[in-house]
Amino acid sequence: MKRVPLRLTLIGAVIGICLLVAFSIPHSVKRSHGMLPNQAYVWQRAWTPAVQSAVRTETAQFVELVYLAAEISFRPHIQVARVSTDFKSMASSGQPVGVALRIGPYRGRFEAHDAVARELCELTQSVVDEAKAGGLKVGELQVDFDCPEAKLDGYRIWISAIKHRLAPTPVVITALPSWLRREEFKALAAEAGSYVLQVHSLEKPSRIDAPMTLCDPAAARRAVEQAGRIGIPFRVALPTYGYRVAFDQRGKFVGLGAEATAGIENSQIQTRELCTDSIAMAGLVRTWTSDRPACLTGVIWYRLPVSDDTLNWRWDTLQMVIGGRDPVGKTVATVRETQPCLFDVELANCGDADTSVPKRVIFRWRNAELVAVDSLAGFDHEAQANSVIFEAAEHVAGQRLAPGDRLPIGWLRLSADKEVHADASTFKS
Numbered sequence: 001m002k003r004v005p006l007r008l009t010l011i012g013a014v015i016g017i018c019l020l021v022a023f024s025i026p027h028s029v030k031r032s033h034g035m036l037p038n039q040a041y042v043w044q045r046a047w048t049p050a051v052q053s054a055v056r057t058e059t060a061q062f063v064e065l066v067y068l069a070a071e072i073s074f075r076p077h078i079q080v081a082r083v084s085t086d087f088k089s090m091a092s093s094g095q096p097v098g099v100a101l102r103i104g105p106y107r108g109r110f111e112a113h114d115a116v117a118r119e120l121c122e123l124t125q126s127v128v129d130e131a132k133a134g135g136l137k138v139g140e141l142q143v144d145f146d147c148p149e150a151k152l153d154g155y156r157i158w159i160s161a162i163k164h165r166l167a168p169t170p171v172v173i174t175a176l177p178s179w180l181r182r183e184e185f186k187a188l189a190a191e192a193g194s195y196v197l198q199v200h201s202l203e204k205p206s207r208i209d210a211p212m213t214l215c216d217p218a219a220a221r222r223a224v225e226q227a228g229r230i231g232i233p234f235r236v237a238l239p240t241y242g243y244r245v246a247f248d249q250r251g252k253f254v255g256l257g258a259e260a261t262a263g264i265e266n267s268q269i270q271t272r273e274l275c276t277d278s279i280a281m282a283g284l285v286r287t288w289t290s291d292r293p294a295c296l297t298g299v300i301w302y303r304l305p306v307s308d309d310t311l312n313w314r315w316d317t318l319q320m321v322i323g324g325r326d327p328v329g330k331t332v333a334t335v336r337e338t339q340p341c342l343f344d345v346e347l348a349n350c351g352d353a354d355t356s357v358p359k360r361v362i363f364r365w366r367n368a369e370l371v372a373v374d375s376l377a378g379f380d381h382e383a384q385a386n387s388v389i390f391e392a393a394e395h396v397a398g399q400r401l402a403p404g405d406r407l408p409i410g411w412l413r414l415s416a417d418k419e420v421h422a423d424a425s426t427f428k429s
Helices: 006-024 049-057 085-093 115-134 149-166 178-183 183-192 217-230 278-290 315-322
Strands: 039-044 064-074 078-082 098-105 137-145 171-173 195-198 232-240 242-245 254-259 270-275 296-302 331-339 342-349 360-364 368-377 379-384 387-392 406-414 421-428
Touching: 006 342, 039 115, 039 421, 049 085, 064 137, 064 254, 078 115, 078 195, 098 115, 098 171, 115 137, 115 149, 137 149, 149 178, 149 183, 149 331, 171 178, 171 183, 178 183, 178 195, 178 217, 183 217, 195 217, 217 232, 217 278, 232 278, 270 421, 278 296, 296 315, 331 360, 368 387, 387 406
Parallel strands: 039 064, 039 296, 064 098, 098 137, 137 171, 171 195, 195 232, 232 296
Antiparallel strands: 064 078, 242 254, 242 270, 331 342, 342 406, 360 387, 360 421, 368 406, 379 387
16 A cells, blocks of 8 residues: 655645634624614414404504414324315405414324325415415415424424425425424425414423423523524514413312413412513514514514404503513502492503513592492401501402503592592502
């Protein structure tokens, strides 16, 4: 064997090291700034009058609404649950819409032309055709699949087949931050062409007093920067919702509810309400407005505020956050004279962020005697000279009071028609 001169060996080693260093240095990420377009999810399974009203009246700041059209589960064969969408309400904005397909866990093989792939393609074609027939301008199909990280290559096979079937309608996937570190994800995202990065979730809490959050702002920033280095266009999904988390009498986690909570409410269950931090989300909006990866193309909010969705933000809160402004709650006590000398008293949130029910409120007056008084909504009362103290029971104090909410807490009758006012200094949660 012919020997290679030492000098050439050293030169080759130096070149190899230089190439290794060059490829290991992160490529510079092109940056951008300015307000991002906003979209919102309509994820309700039941199109109640409140959902219809919200879709018609609270969409001006959104460039697109994405609605849930169907859910797929494998038990073990494909089971499809269609959502009966009100296309007339969706079409009222005149804007493009996204059609979302939710796919549950799948343990089978991924093939391009097997029965499962064919059924998926037929279903996606069906929901898109149905939307168009309903008068909607379909801007995209979103696929939200509970895909294990180890099967992202298989998922790419499905997305390729669906894209081919729906062309030229864009097909978009939702993605988790943990997927970003996988080489298979880059190929999957490239196949789709764009994706939605979902930075909100809830880790199963160990106990009732364990820390819980729906979106860690620092982790969200890191995920967006990591996605920026991949270089494929993406939107980021931010939360607006909350959960009522249930624990047994020993404080062990037993379940949670978002839209429906009746199943976790009984005397043997303790609950803890967890809501998205609106100020933290406003901070993220400000961050990405001033500086972000150029391939971050928008924010999509989960989910559209609806008046009967008690575990979601109100529209006032979302509107502030979209503008990068910190919402502020403002609890006030009001007194309304309904008859001469008879007064109803209530609490109200006049701000644009959630507040909590105060533990104690005092109402005062002068030059009249208290004739009668009663308390409501889990409050007790204590009459004193020229004042009444209303005190919330333990299970009431601290409960969420959303923007616009009003809570009657009692009434009182005086011997003379005098002015009654609340002592704001007693609003102690």
